[in-house]
Amino acid sequence: MRVMIGAAFAAGLILSGCSDKKAANAQADAKAAGFVPPSVTSRLDYGSAMERRFRALDRNGDDKISKDELPVRNASRLLAYDRNKDGSISAIEFSEGSLARFDAMDLNHDGTVTTEERVASRGR
Ligand SMILES: [Ca+2]
Ligand SMILES: [Ca+2]
Structure with a gap:
């Protein structure tokens, strides 16, 4: 049994x-x-999500994302945020970079990014 x-x-x-x-x-x-589940993201939500992302990526907590802390998948896109080219992404560089990306996706500039806008901006 x-x-x-x-x-x-x-x-x-x-x-x-x-x-x-x-x-x-x-x-x-x-x-x-x-397929992307439909969603609407506000600029504020996006900003705070990106702040959490920054904290998660900054493993040693020095307020910078250094090259070895970059995620493999998006490394080159994130490295473009490094405006002063010192090899690491500061909190300000990260938030400016990710908000610029949000604004680029926000095609009708209403402060929210819908799934349609996200998909459309990916094609560009
Ligand atoms: Ca760091
Ligand atoms: Ca930098």
């Missing part, structure tokens, strides 16, 4: 593993199709 329960448990694990994989696949499919 104990063996049966063990087997059932293992089968359950395998099954749940499968459904996780299915969900991951569905997510990957959605990504591939360019």
